[in-house]
Amino acid sequence: MFDNIFCRLVEDVTRIERRDEGHAFLKQAVEEYGLSHIAYLGLNIPRLTTDAPYAAVTYSNEWIMHYDQSGYVDIDPVVRCGLTGLLPLDWATVDRSRPEVKRLFGEAWEMGVGRQGMSFPIRGLNGELALMSINSDATDKEWAKLKQFYMRDFHMLAHFFHNTVLRVEGVAGTDTQTPLSPRERQCLQWAAAGKTVWETAQIVGIGEYTASAYIKSAMHKLNCVTKPQAVGRAVSLGMIDIR
């Protein structure tokens, strides 16, 4: 449903060099996806979040200040999800029985955060933790339909934006700059030559799922979501050749 938007945004996210570009990117994604807000919160990133979480959000300054002054980061169950969960969290499933949580969500609603929300925990190489949340004003019925598309796209976008933050803030570990491994390069090279995953597996002498996994791994390193995209980026970075 959002395929074109997704592919384009994935391209754009890797071109971000500065913080303000990152913020512009989030605003662009909000508009293209018909969301109300997107928020990225870095929670446990070495050298970046030593004093406070790192936030790149589209929320109003009013909400940001209120959230900060109320100390909500300490009781927000969504933040807790980012710190301890692996699975995407639909805000509708959050237990709001505690009065302070009820107040938090009530105020968020009043300040225009959005009727619906979904958060995607991010785990990084060295134990980094981060969270990307999206908000929407869709009705419950619309949300039920849109959810699966948002989940599919933001599961990946969250990780790519996270890598971008690390890069822009200069705290990326050496691993994010690592070249492709021998197998990753091999499998991507054969993909560039137009071979299917099955054919690649036969040629290289590995299993089909294995070839697929190495390609996925290469895609992750290159911050790409489709094979053609990964091939294109690998070629432009000189990692593989077009035969």
Add this chain to the structure above:
Amino acid sequence: MIRQPLPIFKPTVNPPKTGHCLLADCLRRFSIAISKTKKWGEGAMIRLIQGSEKARNVAHVDQMHRLRKKIFFDRMHWDVNVVDGWEIDGFDDLNPLYLLSLDENEQVRGSLRLLPTTGPHMLADVFSTLLPEGELIRSATIWESSRFSVDLDAPSVRAENGVNHVTAELILGITEVGLAAGLTHVVSAYDLVMERVLKRAQCHAERLGEPQQVGRVKAVAGLFDVSNAMLKRVRAASGITGSVLEVQSARAIGLVA
């Protein structure tokens, strides 16, 4: 198809005095006995526990760590860490997603944990020798399964091909969670015995590297696809139909409206 034997009907200590009451009582108890006969998969379920839910599942987490100690330390003599009767390691501190197989009495009969390959995990940080030189798979859509444990002492139900019900449940649990979370593959390090078990369960794993000696055992890194095809195969092989997830857990991952 294997069926559980019917429980043996035993008369009560104080049987009713009159004839027709005795018959009614017999029929009542017989019908209870029938309803207690376990149909395949009935009563056993997979519960998902994420980091923040550990506090609400203290007893089950305790049982899980004790089961892991029984299997990996007591039985298999693996080089694992035991603290106060629990087998526990640094990866448990990373808030993995735990899958617990509970029997009809809510006792833990099996468990495993999932970690994303984008972060620290066993194949990257402990078992890298199981992967070819210089290779490591990392992707947001590929998670690792580890500490796959099944209590073989518990009364078990097995399919015709010998696959333990709990084993099949756990594999199906991973697949259902994976499909809901948009995963494409699962990786895991296991010994050659486990490899055979997975094969029998129609799990179709591919070896990522050659088996290597790791401590006492020969271990191998395996890779599975997360797909509806996998779901169908393992369900057919085990005789389990339908979801293995507890309702609350299914709801938590958006599978139930």
